[in-house]
Amino acid sequence: MSPEAPEAEERDLAEAYLGGLLASLGLNVEYVRAEKDTLFRLDGEGRERAVLDLVGGYGSTILGHNAPELVAYAKELLDRGVPVHAQFSRHPYANDLALRIDAIVKRELGPAEEYAAIFANSGAEAVEIAMKHAELDRIMRLGELTAQIDASVERARAAAAGGTPFVADDTHRRLTTEAGLPPGAGADELIDGIRRINAARTAGAAPVFLAPEGSFHGKLVGSVQLTHNAGFRTPFGALAAQCRFVPVHEPDAVAKALEAERGTLFGLVSDTAGVRVVEHELPVIAAFVLEPVQGEAGIRPFDRETVRRIQDACAAADCPVIVDEVQSGMGRTGTFFAAAPLGLRGDYITLAKSLGGGLVKAALTLVRTSRYRKEFELVHSSTFAKDAFSTLIAGRTVELLEADGGAVYRRAAERGAHLTAMLRRLQEEFPDVVREVRGRGLMIGLALHDQSGSSSAPIAEQSRAGLLGYALAGYLLRVHDLRILPTASATDTLRLEPSVHLTDAETDRLETGLRALLTLLRNQDGDALLPPAAG
Secondary structure (H helix, E strand, O other): OOOOOOOOOOOOOOOHHHHHHHHHHOOOOOEEEEEEOEEEEEOOOOOEEEEEEOOHHHHOOOOOEOOHHHHHHHHHHHHHOOOOOOOOOOOHHHHHHHHHHHHHHHHHHOOOOOEEEEEEOOHHHHHHHHHHHHHHHHHHHHHHHHHHHHHHHHHHHHHHHOOOOEOOOHHHHHHHHHHOOOOOOOHHHHHHHHHHHHHHHHHOOOOEEEEEOOOOOOOOOOHHHHOOOHHHHHHHOOOOOEEEEEOOOOOOHHHHHHHHOOEEEEEEEEEOOEEEEEEEEEOOEEEEEEOOEEOOOOOEEOOHHHHHHHHHHHHHOOOOEEEEOOOOOOOOOOOOOOOHHHOOOOOEEEEOHHHHOOOOOOEEEEEEOOOOOOOHHHHOOOOOOOOHHHHHHHHHHHHHHHHHHHHHHHHHHHHHHHHHHHHHHHHHHOOOOEEEEEEEOOEEEEEEOOOOOOOOHHHHHHHHOOOHHHHHHHHHHHHHOEEOEEEOOEEEEEEEOOOOOOOHHHHHHHHHHHHHHHHHHHOOOHHHOOOOOOO
16 A cells, blocks of 8 residues: 555454454453463553463463473474474374373373374364264274174074074064064065164264263364353254263263163074074264363363263263363363373373463374274374474473473462462352352362342343353453453353462452452442443
């Protein structure tokens, strides 16, 4: 554009609607610098203003923003010119990271067997890889079962031709009834009926996933189906495999859900008793998916007894378990895997967020070797996954987490206990406002009582719209320079996921701001919540 030309009208094409919503809540802030648990923005005179960040990239910055060791290493890698785009070649650093994490699996979850590693770029992608692999495994198991049935049927046909009688039991009667055959149908008629019924059942056996109520596993086409929040999921329900959400805290709920999806295929076997019609389990459920700590449902940790029931029911049904550690893993809850204290060992484990050290996009899907299908490596790929720059930084991140015998894990547990104690004091002080404090380590939720019946119109309206948590976040940012956001599917819960660098002084600062917020809610002072209207 020439110097004389008038300036073009400024337009916002980058998610402008969301930008307007952020502005209405006082959250439309640009941050210009970050370190540890501080984000810096500029005030009206261009000076930096420090904001204490308790969001932590939704769990991505366990080591803080711009961890100096990782920044220095990133600069070194860039100076060395490590390749980003060298697909379909050897990546020894990826194998080094896979071996390192597999050793942690063995240490925390038991040495049962190894896990193969598939690399990705984000948590939702890691979950979709697990879904995609689980479906490939289901289809291949179905193919193996079909081949087994066909071979057994042909052996039974030969036995019947040689004079071996059919056993007329209940299964035989079910087959003849469903196939519309006379009671004395011969071998060829029975086999034709078996093939017709099996073909129909196989064609109708679309994959189903199971997940606990409250689950959140991403918003991509596949992963959003595992996300319980209907607002995220329902518009896209026709695009991918369906999920059944299970009230897992009810003792028999998982077993009932598995049974409700159960299907069978008919077959024939011959033995000394004769030729018998049998039923084989038809693999329908691709996997059961869960988070050890449900993040977007309001920071809800699972307990050992519920996990045991899930694992026992899934093992009995040969249903693989996907453990989503995207938000809870990498030391945030005091162990590398949040599943470790629960005795939860998945067939699949997903990692992301803090795996990139808060600097790069890195994710990983681990698959138990007894479930692993090598064919997956030829039908799945990703342009940026497993590149040298991201993978080497992820490897250095794991080194930092494991250093000094896991000092970061101990620090996360200690800092989390200190932060939780402060929040519980506030709960005792404001029992009419604070409903519950829950979580583990540095993954904590401050759940508030329902405010939809508030005497303050702004508070009641924001609560009924599901936006009160964001309005509270706007107030804390605007008035106290505190960055806190609610959980996505339980917006009455404020999440706190700082790094291990959180200091006592910063915790005190947080306490001051939260006390002011809780006082505001107790006094029903809704006018103070929202930013002043533009004059």
